[in-house]
Amino acid sequence: MKTFDELLDGYARFRDGDWRVQHDRWEQLKEGQSPRVMVIACSDSRVDPAQIFDVSPGEIFVVRNVAALVPPYETTPGQHGVSAALEFAVQFLKISSVVVMGHGMCGGCQAALTQDLHGNELGEGGFVANWINMLDDVRDPIAADLGTTGRDAERAMELAAVKVSLHNLRTFPYVQKKEASGELSVRGAYFAISDGILHLLDEESGEFRPA
Numbered sequence: 546m547k548t549f550d551e552l553l554d555g556y557a558r559f560r561d562g563d564w565r566v567q568h569d570r571w572e573q574l575k576e577g578q579s580p581r582v583m584v585i586a587c588s589d590s591r592v593d594p595a596q597i598f599d600v601s602p603g604e605i606f607v608v609r610n611v612a613a614l615v616p617p618y619e620t621t622p623g624q625h626g627v628s629a630a631l632e633f634a635v636q637f638l639k640i641s642s643v644v645v646m647g648h649g650m651c652g653g654c655q656a657a658l659t660q661d662l663h664g665n666e667l668g669e670g671g672f673v674a675n676w677i678n679m680l681d682d683v684r685d686p687i688a689a690d691l692g693t694t695g696r697d698a699e700r701a702m703e704l705a706a707v708k709v710s711l712h713n714l715r716t717f718p719y720v721q722k723k724e725a726s727g728e729l730s731v732r733g734a735y736f737a738i739s740d741g742i743l744h745l746l747d748e749e750s751g752e753f754r755p756a
Contacts, residue, residue: 570601580606582642583634585627585710587613592648592736597743606634611676612653613645615710618717628717635719635729643714646734647707653677654702657684659693679713680706704753707733707746 547555564571583606584594594600594607608630615627634640647654653673656662657680662670683705691698711733714720723729733746735753744753 567601570603574603578603578606578638580604580634580638581640582606582644583608583631583638583640584644584646585609585613585615585631586646587611587648587651587653589648589651591650591738592646594646597646597736606630606638606640611673612651612657612680612706613647613710614653614676614679614706615645615713616679617713631714631717632719635717635723641728642730642732643720644732644734645707645710645714646736647703647710648736649700649703649738651699651703651706654680654706655699657681657706658688658698658702660684680709683709704735707735707753708751711746711748 580603582604584598585608586592586594588609588611594605594609595602598605608627610627615631616625618628619625631643635643653676656670656673657677660674662674663678665671665674680702684702687698687701687705691701711731714731715724720729720731724731733748733753734756735744735746736742737744743756745756746753
């Protein structure tokens with residue numbers, strides 16, 4: 546895995562290569578952005594949406610966080626990072642699609658399943674525990690049916706997390722309004738690290754199927 550100094554070497558290659566090759570593209574982007582799709586994905590280093598969807602700079606608006614979670618709409622004071630990004634994308638960039646993309650071998654979902662971090666101090670896992678506790682309600686039936694370890698339980702938790710985020714997305718009034726009018730579509734997706742297959746959620750059946 547690369548160190549930061551090695552990342553700077555990569556930056557030098559980028560400046561000498563892609564930056565020059567796609568100069569016209571970068572000239573356009575300096576004037577602003579107009580992506581059509583927002584992707585909410587996990588911070589996991591193995592699941593870069595730009596790589597998975599093979600897109601160029603400026604083509605997707607991306608938010609990444611632990612377990613690709615969307616919190617419910619709230620008006621309480623605080624620093625609502627995901628909510629601010631969603632608001633910016635939907636209300637100002639006028640994106641037409643929001644995709645929540647979970648993934649296999651997700652550490653955040655695993656922690657939600659085992660609850661090993663519950664009760665930890667902030668800085669010792671507490672921030673993570675407080676974030677993933679929005680999965681507690683869907684975790685309990687999975688744990689009761691499949692236990693809290695093993696890929697069957699973990700995958701069930703990973704898929705359930707996507708559905709939780711979709712539900713929470715639809716608690717935002719402007720998302721509700723634009724989805725109802727057809728201005729906005731909301732999609733669930735799941736990328737399996739083990740085989741590189743992207744699955745899309747069929748909301749009528751509740752099943753994830755290969756794209």
